[in-house]
Amino acid sequence: MxxxxxxxxxxxxxxxxAGLRAVASLRVLADRLELRQVExxxxxxxxxxxxxxxxxxxxxxxxxxxxxxxDPTIRPSRRST
Amino acid sequence: xxxxxxMAATAHALSxxxxxxxxxxxxxxxxxxxxxxxxxxxxxxxxxxxxxxGITLDAAREAVAALHAAQLESLGITADLPGxxxxxxxxxxxxxxxxxALDVFDRASRxxxxxxxxxxxxxxxxxxxxxxxxxxxxxxxxxxxxLARLDEAERLPARPAPRHPASGAxxxxxxxxxxxxxxxVWAMLADPARMPEWDPGIARVEPGEEAGLLGGTWVALxxxxxxxxxxxxxxxxxxxxxxxxLDADEASFIxxxxxxxxxxRANPLCIAIILEPAAGGTLLGITLEWQRIRKSxxxxxxxxxxxxxxxxxxxxxxxxxxxxxxR
Numbered sequence: 279m280x281x282x283x284x285x286x287x288x289x290x291x292x293x294x295x296a297g298l299r300a301v302a303s304l305r306v307l308a309d310r311l312e313l314r315q316v317e318x319x320x321x322x323x324x325x326x327x328x329x330x331x332x333x334x335x336x337x338x339x340x341x342x343x344x345x346x347x348x349d350p351t352i353r354p355s356r357r358s359t
Numbered sequence: 360x361x362x363x364x365x366m367a368a369t370a371h372a373l374s375x376x377x378x379x380x381x382x383x384x385x386x387x388x389x390x391x392x393x394x395x396x397x398x399x400x401x402x403x404x405x406x407x408x409x410x411x412x413g414i415t416l417d418a419a420r421e422a423v424a425a426l427h428a429a430q431l432e433s434l435g436i437t438a439d440l441p442g443x444x445x446x447x448x449x450x451x452x453x454x455x456x457x458x459x460a461l462d463v464f465d466r467a468s469r470x471x472x473x474x475x476x477x478x479x480x481x482x483x484x485x486x487x488x489x490x491x492x493x494x495x496x497x498x499x500x501x502x503x504x505x506l507a508r509l510d511e512a513e514r515l516p517a518r519p520a521p522r523h524p525a526s527g528a529x530x531x532x533x534x535x536x537x538x539x540x541x542x543x544v545w546a547m548l549a550d551p552a553r554m555p556e557w558d559p560g561i562a563r564v565e566p567g568e569e570a571g572l573l574g575g576t577w578v579a580l581x582x583x584x585x586x587x588x589x590x591x592x593x594x595x596x597x598x599x600x601x602x603x604x605l606d607a608d609e610a611s612f613i614x615x616x617x618x619x620x621x622x623x624r625a626n627p628l629c630i631a632i633i634l635e636p637a638a639g640g641t642l643l644g645i646t647l648e649w650q651r652i653r654k655s656x657x658x659x660x661x662x663x664x665x666x667x668x669x670x671x672x673x674x675x676x677x678x679x680x681x682x683x684x685x686r
Contacts, residue, residue, distance in 0.1 A: 296433060299488060303430035307438055310385045314440075346453035347387045350587030 316344050320352045366474030368671075370464060373397045373479060374456070375448075375679055379686070380420075382448040385440065390457045391486055392423045395494060398480050400682060402536040402642065405476035408508045410639040412500045416538040416686065422497040426490070446683055450586035459486065477509060529626070529649035531670040535678035538640040539685035545610045547684060548632055551577045551602055557681045564602065577602040579617070596622035610634060616650075626651055630677065643681065647674055 291297060312333070319329045330337040374389070376397035381389040399409050399419045431438055448454065456464075466482040468474040483491055484502045492502055537544050547553045550570040555561045562582035568575035579600040581593050599621055606614040611634055618627035626649045633644035647670055 295489070296430075299490065300430040300433045302488070303427045304434060304436070306386065306388075306390070306427065307431060307436070307440070309388065310440055310442075313385060313387065344453070347451060349447075350450060350452075350585075 313344070313347060316340070317348050317352060320348060362474060366468050368675075369475050369479065372675065372679070373401065373476070375675075376400060376682075377456075377460075378454045379446045379448040379683060381454065382446055382451060383442055383444060383686075385442040387451070387453050388455050388457050389460060391460050391463060391483060391488070391490060392426070392494065394460050394463060394479070394483060395491060396420065396423065398476060398483070400536055400538050400640075400686070401476045402534045403476040404509070404512050405480040406536055407638070408480070408505060408512050410536075410637070411512075412498075412505060412508060414498050414500070415639045418498055419494070422494050425497060426493055446686060459488065462486075477513065480509065481506070529651060529666055529670065530647060531667070531674050532644065532646040533671075533674040533678055535643045535645060535682055536637060536640055537643060537682050537685050541610050541634050541636050541641045543685065544634060544641045544643070544681070545613075548613050548634070548681070549607060551575075551579075551604070554579060554602065556684045557677060559676055559680055561600065571604070571607060573604055573607055575604050594622075597625070605629065606631075640685075643678065645674060645678055645681075647677070 316329055319332075326341045327337045330340040333340060373394060374397075377389040377393035380393045380396045381387065386393075396416065396419050398405050399414055399416050400406060428438075463479065463482045463486055466472075466485070467478040472478045484506060495501055495505065547556060551564045552566070552570065554564050558579075560581060561579045563580045565578045565580070567577040579602050581598045581600070582591055583593075584590055597619055599619070601618045601620045603616040603618075604613075605616050606612065612632070613634075614629060614631040616627055616629050619625040629646075629648040629650060631646040631648070635642045635644070649666075649670070
């Protein structure tokens with residue numbers, strides 16, 4: 279589906295109850311995607327600061343949220359932790 | 360067990376299973392759908408009622424996935440994310456409940472409520488988002504039907520508590536539901552080589568006598584590293600365990616004895632497991648008994664509460680590990 283079409287479907291407010299529940303599923307999806315991308319970033323050698331910059335949050339915020347949640351075999355680069 | 364301890368035990372068991380289920384999908388927040396999955400494999404009345412309604416763990420997992428997929432599709436999004444598809448809870452951290460899942464526990468533990476699995480299921484059926492109602496419809500039932508079954512089941516006489524092996528012994532018993540048929544569970548429990556799958560204190564059992572040999576003995580080795588690769592500091596005398604098969608009755612009962620041959624003062628542990636077929640899987644009756652080598656008349660009574668807690672924790676860990684091996 280094209281992005282413009284997605285926006286049209288997502289903006290349909292004819293059934294707000296169903297729409298709100300769908301947004302809740304979207305949040306879950308966004309959280310799963312964020313965790314996967316943070317893990318991929320750390321594996322590729324990016325540091326917490328670079329990840330925070332890309333997400334538009336502070337380094338402390340991203341570190342607090344993900345330091346324990348990531349795959350423990352990933353060793354984040356020391357310079358930027 | 361007091362109401363408070365019962366509530367704590369229920370919350371602990373449900374939290375563990377729900378967070379394990381969340382970890383399978385690559386999530387670190389357990390929500391009400393994960394709590395529902397945890398109740399499906401709960402060994403008490405709540406789980407039995409859901410399973411009597413024909414809800415299996417596989418069907419419930421598919422329903423959860425289909426519900427989220429349908430809701431995302433209503434927004435024009437198709438996302439088929441490969442999760443780990445295996446439980447990684449014990450290798451990762453930072454797990455939390457969502458606010459609405461905590462609200463369910465809060466309602467289940469209010470004054471007048473038992474705070475057990477039934478109370479949690481009743482609170483879950485009343486949650487306002489409509490997610491659980493949707494899940495039940497996908498599974499061919501409805502909240503009213505589940506509530507009626509719960510009322511019916513609560514009127515039945517309670518099952519007798521599991522038997523303890525001997526009065527005064529350091530022992531404890533618990534039941535655990537495993538979402539797999541008896542032959543599959545038996546095949547794992549009766550094979551010493553597969554002990555690492557259900558005993559977290561064993562990493563490897565050295566090849567020895569053939570599996571299922573009554574009176575047979577094997578040597579088990581403790582894990583040396585954590586899942587993240589860090590070294591585990593275990594005293595040398597506790598690294599080796601002697602494993603003995605004391606008793607076995609094909610597909611219905613097994614009793615193992617574990618001792619530390621290098622630590623002569625350490626108490627041996629007996630693990631007896633009864634297997635019974637149940638709707639959607641197998642019901643296990645697990646009894647742990649520490650065979651005391653030295654008794655202290657002074658310290659013994661003082662340590663009793665701690666020992667009871669330690670046995671409860673160990674029962675909980677072994678039961679959860681057996682169930683996890685089939686999830």
